[in-house]
Amino acid sequence: MIRSLRNLIRLLRVAHILARHGALAPLADALEAVGARSTFLDFAKLLFGRGRGSGRPGERLAAALAELGPAFIKLGQMLSTRTDLLGAQAAADLSTLQDRLPPFSSSIARATIEAELGRPISVLFASFDDRPVSAASIAQVHFAVLPPQPSIEGEPENGAKVTGEVAVKILRPGIEHAFRRDVDLLRWLAEIVEKTQPRLRRFRPVEAIESFARQVEFEMDLRLEAAAADELGHNFIGDPTYRVPKIDWPRSARRVLTQERLTGIRMDDRAALLAAGQDIDQVLTRAAAIFFKQAFRDGFFHGDQHPGNMVVDEEGRIGAVDFGIMGRLDKQTRIYLADMLLGLLERDYRRLAEIHIAAGIVPETESRDMLAQALRAIAEPVFGRPLNEISFARLLGQLFQLAETFDMQVPPHLLLLQKNMLMAEGVSRQLNPDLNIWTLAQPLIEEWMRENRGPEARVAEAVAGGVALMRRLPRLLTALEKAADRMAEPKPPSSLAAPLGTPWWAWAVLALALGVALFR
Template sequence: MLRAFRNLLRLVSIGRTLGRHGALPVELFRDSTPLLALLLRAMNRDKAPGRPGERLAAALQALGPSFIKLGQVLSIRADLVGEEVAKDLANLRDRLPAFPGADARAIIEAELERPIDLLYARFDDTAVAAASIAQVHFAETPDGCAVAVKVLRPGIEQAFQRDIDLLMWLADWALRLQPRLRRLKPLAVVETFARTVALEMDLRMEAAAASELAENFADDQTFGVPAIDWDRTAKRVMTQERVIGFSIDRLDDILAAGLSPDQLLAHAADAFFNQVFRDGFFHADMHPGNMFVTAAGRLVAVDFGIMGRIDRQTRLYLADMLIGFLNRDYDLVAKVHFDAGFVPASQDQELFKQACRSIGEPLHGRPLSDISVGRLLAQLFAVTEKFQMETQPQLLLLQKSMLTAEGMGRVLNPRVNMWELARPLITRWMIENRGLEARGADLINNMAGIAARVPALVRDLERTANMLAEGGGLRLHPESVLVLAAAREREGRRWRRLGWAALVLAAAGLAAALS
């Protein structure tokens, strides 16, 4: 009860802020819960400026760090908020006023358990960048190395925990009031958000991600990652090599340095393709502010808080899907969706193939330079909604990253498609991984894996047969009995919680009266 009361009060405050910006989701409840929709409409400021996505972005920014970060997560969920809103949320400014340098010094000393004067020969109190979770200061180590020091905001962990608890509570109620949202997995979205934030708030994890990405590109002269100073890195502090260069969107500086924008674009395309398809580990926020160019023309990435992983099987699925679209082989496109289990087997494969054709045919005859792979994925996800395709978070993150990378490419040269520049790399990878030899090797490996599991399967069948022959039936493990009892208890609690729906409506009414 205390949790519900606390969340209701917080909900009133959030509702007033969303209403002030005209960002309350009235349409979501118009058909299923008209009374709640009416109350939300009364709270909404209809004349707030901007598109719906712009109003939502402004409201999330006003609500603080947790909601700014939530807006970033929603920006990759076009299936949940719509293409236009997702685009507006992608432009959400992850900027906040900096906290005092004295606080940053105190956090560093507490985390590293040494006086800051012993850690750094110079430490700039003025932050050079301030975001929702942390801010960055320039410094110099006693041995003369120029470094950038990232420090978590004071009290940020407690603030996020409070808001994540609220979001879990709201997602649970959203499913009760709107069962059609189950396909979009709102609880899974919040859980993913919580895991992402938890990782971002442990700067050792970000340092580890930077280290792994650096290893993957150790021999690459065109793309690099700043070195981590592990002696000056802890949970709330990360020290890394300072990047000397300029952001990749500063064309004047690129040309003044005698560098070729097209060459930089080709390097960026190669780096992103290698991250996704070669390594299955990619920088998921590669916008111009996170990509620098050195005087020598090397690309250097920063900010490794949001990284994506894709297993080999999903990479092969993506390759087959893209091959199918480019070759107008819609049988292949449909088949890989069903084989991967992304579309339920109960759906009509022929009808799904027809839907894929509706996406692919407009691309036929167009040069590769005119095709956006990110937008192709977005259209595919929109169509698959009709076929109960469950949300694939790793693919949504990839799609958002591709759109971001393509946007960065258009800044360098709007007439060139970055994937066209990476065509030799793409062709070689396709041959090595989807050619006849590669498919044969995959078949042999799969058969070997099945053969290795046969003895265990036979033992399990014999054990089951013996239990049935003894006449005692199948015995449940004690843990299974506990799980069943817990399920019955949860069902009872679920019915008791239905009574709290009235409190939700009352809170909305109170917020309407106060606004």
């Protein structure tokens, strides 16, 4: 009861801010588009009015979420992947929702660093810039310079991994309480939606909010972000095209992250890249290769690759920052994605339909022919046309309209990957609108498929399976021998087993078990 009352009061304040920005209408329209209505939104419009606001509906919603605070900013970023809920244009507008909070004071930043690391700023850094370079929903970043010599315990005396200029990320004060309060509100709303809106259950709102809550908890422990950056950097050791900042572990903790400072030109600044003598097509080719190495080779990808998080340095290397949102894809999902993209590039819509059904995204009961026809209707109009002539908003809107028709269930990690594909397309369009970035990726996908699904890969997999079996064979034979001994034990006269020796069916069971072990 207390929880419901607390959340209801908070919800009224949220509704008031949404109404003032004119953002209630887009939310109501989104619900109506998927066959549902919200009595609360209707009541809020009567209570507070529709509001005027300015700009497109998605832009008004983004402005309202920015005012509501960190949890709602993060929610807006998550919703920017859900074109199935809000439509392509509104989702694109929300994807521009970038860290609009005012910075907190440098005295609080300094106090947090000293409390977390247990040393004064003057010992930790040779200099520390009190002016934040960015103020995000969860943290803000300051630049600093490390001492020329090791100054704290645990720091290497020679060959230190991080030297010179660094970026120091500090969590906002009280951010944990603010997030937990608003996440509880969102969880409460999702529970109500699942109970009262059957048409919306296929979007799994409670599961979506739980995923959101886990992601936020992950982002509020900067040690986990440091670990993600370290893993991503390890995956690209020796790669001359991609830079991940090194982590200064002795100066990092739960609320503080210190890493190598990257410099360069924003990924989407065409004029600056050309002025610096960069080859635009080469930059895009490298970007496509990096994207598919992360997604297909490693199954571990940067989940927030907007232009503000990517730079191009003097040597043409692409650098990335901000590793709070990361995605993982298991081997089977990567194979599904490769099959899907190749089917799309080859215009094999029947194969594409089979892939969707085999992956469990579309139920077995759906018609393959009808799904193939629908996929053809969406994809065929875009082939052979430059990016500046293609409306990807319309394309994605049509694709997700299939969700209800074919009872599609799109996993969250694929939505995160799709969000990054949208961002990549946006940057590509700005740098060279006549180049389709995915045509650059086709040879990479085909090579990956040969390496992982071709005859050589299958032979290697069989050999690896045989080696693993040989290692397990002594233990397996011991277990089978014990089982045979138990089967051969004399049975009471009333037993149906043969009185002497091992019954024939025992050997049949042993043979079957060995066969399964050898040939599975």
